[in-house]
Amino acid sequence: MDSVNSISEAAPLRLRDLNAVLATGVREDGRKLDEYRNIDIKTNLYEKANGSAMVRIGNTVAVAGIKIARGAPFPDTPNDGVLTVSLELLPHASPDFEPGPPDEGAIEMSRVVDRGLRESKSIKYDELCIIPGKSVWIIYVDVYALDHDGNLQDAAGLAALAAVLTAKLPEVKVEGDTVTELETKRPIPIVETPVPVTVAKVGDHLLVDPSAAEEEVSSVRVTMTTIESGVVASIQKSGSDSITMEEALKIYDLAFARAKEIRGKLTAALGVSPA
Amino acid sequence: MDSVNSISEAAPLRLRDLNAVLATGVREDGRKLDEYRNIDIKTNLYEKANGSAMVRIGNTVAVAGIKIARGAPFPDTPNDGVLTVSLELLPHASPDFEPGPPDEGAIEMSRVVDRGLRESKSIKYDELCIIPGKSVWIIYVDVYALDHDGNLQDAAGLAALAAVLTAKLPEVKVEGDTVTELETKRPIPIVETPVPVTVAKVGDHLLVDPSAAEEEVSSVRVTMTTIESGVVASIQKSGSDSITMEEALKIYDLAFARAKEIRGKLTAALGVSPA
Amino acid sequence: MDSVNSISEAAPLRLRDLNAVLATGVREDGRKLDEYRNIDIKTNLYEKANGSAMVRIGNTVAVAGIKIARGAPFPDTPNDGVLTVSLELLPHASPDFEPGPPDEGAIEMSRVVDRGLRESKSIKYDELCIIPGKSVWIIYVDVYALDHDGNLQDAAGLAALAAVLTAKLPEVKVEGDTVTELETKRPIPIVETPVPVTVAKVGDHLLVDPSAAEEEVSSVRVTMTTIESGVVASIQKSGSDSITMEEALKIYDLAFARAKEIRGKLTAALGVSPA
């Protein structure tokens, strides 16, 4: 029931200034409108996690850790493993974040990460089945926002993706209803790389990968997750303003182009790519 | 721990006026003191529910939906099915209702509905048993207050009753511990019609079926649920004032007489009556 | 996240006065610095509990009740029973206590009681096993602070201890996976008497068993739980100040000496001592 007032009272003036700047095609931090910040990816940070990754986009940092457990499948998908994403905006990340249960913004962000990974069908959930109808792998992806300088959505999504791409599951031996975990490990079966890219609208301009200052004056943000083939696997419009159909398609083009670049960096940094 | 101040600060003046009006034997909306408002009953509104009903008393509306599930019986009644009533005062119903977990007023109201249905023993709980000690039908009755112009208690109780009277359970085939639900359905086994009637005390007057304006200045409300034989199956006094023994008995007489009329309307509207 | 301001704004003046008094070696209530208040212990107060005790230390009162149930052991200790301590600061005990879920102070207090009983290894948890890996006794110790005149920690700990020492478990007969409770009862297997003693620091003075007034001006409280042999089985420093190593050892000496006296009173009052 929270009402989020995304544009602060002092914003209009600042927005006017910014609009003038953006008309020159250059952003406050020197980037072009369609330019992404530097991305840094580190993986396998925590031995107790089955997978982990830290992603830095400029001064924005998110970390993701994966824990796996065996459990029952959902009744309507008895042969499929389960992936579940949680996200916490750590109070470390910003003076504006308070500890406690996630608010609607954090819940939306985690569900967008979740849909990017889950609804894209890029993960082969049937290969996470141990005993049909009885036992499957449950993959917990816990994402932390650690440092907030804008576009936590992409940082969270990329950290989750990098953690999934590098996580390891134990192989199992099944005899009747008895499951034994073996020493050998295998990766999570993922066949595509769904990469989220967020575009913010400030005045009439579309800005790729908004900084915190840009987010503050933006009226709308759209996150599109695309895979190698150009298929878009998840979209989320967020913010209290509208867009045109033309803008929606232009955002797709920006998202697909940037995702391609990021996918390259990701496979380079990780040394792995989907099977 | 909430302290409810049922009589508002501005009430005394209004109460004095109302008392004078009531002395003439006629209420603000033209009814006599012992007169119930028009009742309208609709059932089977939602295909996904096992039963449903909407009850309108004047401008007061409540809706009830029934979902059934198989589950374990309570350890101390291994051969009995389970009925459980929840009630939410939807924010739709009144500017004074906020969404969220039920407050003490809503909890009291749902427990009064629950006792009217459950403690009256009008439902044959043993006929809801599937496998003794292991599997019984659990009947969830969820009641929503949709529009609040007074006496939500009776509207909720009647909606719950009408939904139970028209709900359908699947027949089952039991082989060992295996339960198969059949295509054929049967009604919930109910042998009496426990009808709640609420009487409010305003000044020295007893008013049947109070409107919202009457409730606001009433000091006490008493709900009595009676069945065909005249047996009273549940009583609840609510509100921060007292009544005399004579008033208690007069309320019984009013409740029984009105319940008889309502029972007639109910069976006429539903085309069903308890087995 | 609560910030407890243990020294109230008005405290400094009062602390100065108190320091002067304490320098004489006599406390406001006439006790010497290392003197405990009178202790009164009553047991078996509630027939429905498996054990119960009320402990009065001066005008401080705590009550503990024990309920037992059969349940599954923790996976990492399949042959051990389970003990679990909860504590509620009843609003009865002080105008400052509000009803509701325990705050950090109550949680700390219950965990100190818990560690005193559990981590001392004085209870033979393996003798609470019914069927290894499947069924063990779970011992719920629920402690209530009833009247608060300081040192609720010790009152709670002693009430819990006295309740455990006098509680009774049914003997059981195990046939395969079937457990039958017999009429005969046995005590909870406890082989030592871990007695908590709290010492408060007021100015430069160490005060055993602080009253409420003393607690209010104390900067630190240390609770040490010792057993017969002199072994210290749990320590908790509480409060926003520091102590020296010498003070820590002096507190140990005070705690051990007082525990010895209390242990005598306890076994006298209860007519039982650990096996």
Added chain:
Amino acid sequence: MVEAVDSGSKPLLSPDGIRTDGRKIDEMRKVKMEVGLLKNCSGSAYIEQGKTKIIVAVHGPREAHPKHLAQPGRAILRTRYHMAPFSTSDRKSPAPSRREIEITKVIREALEPAVMLDEFPKTSIDVFIEVLQADAGTRSAGITAAALALAEAGIPMRDMVAAVAVGKLEGRVVMDLNEEEDEHGQADMPVAMMPNVNRITLLQLNGRLTRAELEEGLSMARRGVDQLYEMQKQALREKYTSSESAQEED
């Protein structure tokens, strides 16, 4: 654990009107009352009614908290009915149940008609009722003890309040159900009254009563309330006598 009772095989009332615990039809359980036993509250009372054991504390009149609850023209009365985890046959979760929330409300409304709230504008009078052992009749015993604790706290009242549950066993109306009777009987009707002004402040019914039984039940409750009222006065008298003699000793 509560012994399982097959109400079919063992009648709760013998043909000559004797109940399973030996009581007659209109006989109350043994009642013990004590006031003033807690030291850090405005008033307190303890009641035992059969095996039901309850302790009540009153704080106030004091500043209402949170402040927005304060009423300009009167005190607010806050109540809390709560059961100890060890008070029941199976351990009760400490979190307030829906049953406890409802009982908290009806107890408050049973006390409000008696308490002179107008005398203490903007304050809160808080009544905390803790059931230490539950053997039926806890809401009525809680009200009886709460009224005692309010009196000991010096809160002005229009009248005392006392309460008892009447019930129906084997077709007969009986006084003050115990737990076995409550579970297997045919009706349970808790009634609170102000004894001097002869008015009902709490009335609930679970079960099945005819009009005649309802009337008989209310009359029996009235007699029970009278007995409890005498005991309440006695408990207060003892307290003040002992306080006075204690003062004389000083």
Added chain:
Amino acid sequence: MVEAVDSGSKPLLSPDGIRTDGRKIDEMRKVKMEVGLLKNCSGSAYIEQGKTKIIVAVHGPREAHPKHLAQPGRAILRTRYHMAPFSTSDRKSPAPSRREIEITKVIREALEPAVMLDEFPKTSIDVFIEVLQADAGTRSAGITAAALALAEAGIPMRDMVAAVAVGKLEGRVVMDLNEEEDEHGQADMPVAMMPNVNRITLLQLNGRLTRAELEEGLSMARRGVDQLYEMQKQALREKYTSSESAQEED
């Protein structure tokens, strides 16, 4: 219970473009709209879209509560999307799920561009959306009904808002998924638009679309929104006509 559907064996779209419920590819389900049916709120609307049934109430503009939420220069818009426990195949817990919290947010942001919040500083406009039966498309039908209820409440709006979900079945983009199609189809894209200014206020996608399909989906949604907008105007017209005739009768 929902009948289990094996999407492998039974296609969701026949070779000649007919869906399992008999609809054509670009055919919306049967829609029924009614406004003003609730009496104790500022505005209300009811919508049926296929078996999806939703009731919406609006309260306000009114004093923002809690007060610290109030904005000096404009009204705040509060929304709540919630599902009745009996609205789904298995009983839904009444506690708000993470899904309901997210949908509450995107619905608010779908309505905010249309509502003239500047006109009512310091107030709150509250929109409560209750799903009485869920058969896919609940967020879009909720938006369509919410805009109707806002209009009936007399809240000034820049434009209407209407919404529909388009999807993909057997490789074809289709209008207004039902539950079976939503569960077994290849994509679900709810779209809300302001029909006169031709702007998108809600856009989500679950599933897989090519760029061409995305473009086609947006165009199809635009046509759906137009149809719904005509029905919205008709529902409001009926309401005012019936109000007027009711007044004439007075």
Added chain:
Amino acid sequence: MVEAVDSGSKPLLSPDGIRTDGRKIDEMRKVKMEVGLLKNCSGSAYIEQGKTKIIVAVHGPREAHPKHLAQPGRAILRTRYHMAPFSTSDRKSPAPSRREIEITKVIREALEPAVMLDEFPKTSIDVFIEVLQADAGTRSAGITAAALALAEAGIPMRDMVAAVAVGKLEGRVVMDLNEEEDEHGQADMPVAMMPNVNRITLLQLNGRLTRAELEEGLSMARRGVDQLYEMQKQALREKYTSSESAQEED
């Protein structure tokens, strides 16, 4: 998953005083400290002690929130000790456990004696401690890192604070338990100290120690604190050196 260890069959300490991870009795695990790695807070620090990995951020001094917590004469210190869901062998629920709530309190009370709260009336200084990987000693490592982060935030302090847990294995007092030693050892005693004024600010014990072992444990903790204090100073020095050289580059 943590490998199951049968402490009966495999001693935690060899006859010549070597621990299962090869350390000597009074040897601390490898420690790594870094300050200033987070950009959107007043101060931050990261610590690795063995496999325990913790990140701490400090916000403030800033306006206390909610306001009623503000103290007229001093700042309030808020702390939060929390474990990441992926930090433990089995996934930890993100909701704060009773253990985390207790540790939050004792950590706050371990830092309060050192922080000069009087300098910032009415404000709040907030210390957030997040355990990214837990391998024993998390509360002590959390304190060591929290003090570093406070220093980097420029909060005036009477003294540094550092902490280490000592324990008992096979009857011998040892420095800085790892997880295996903590689970199967005989005692665990976390100690925080202010190294210059030689005072204890946190002291807890789980397990069984004689008076002599208690004394030995405190002395060993003192030596551990000295080592950590040197590392804290070094970490701060590196930070300021790198800041200065960074400035020169500008």
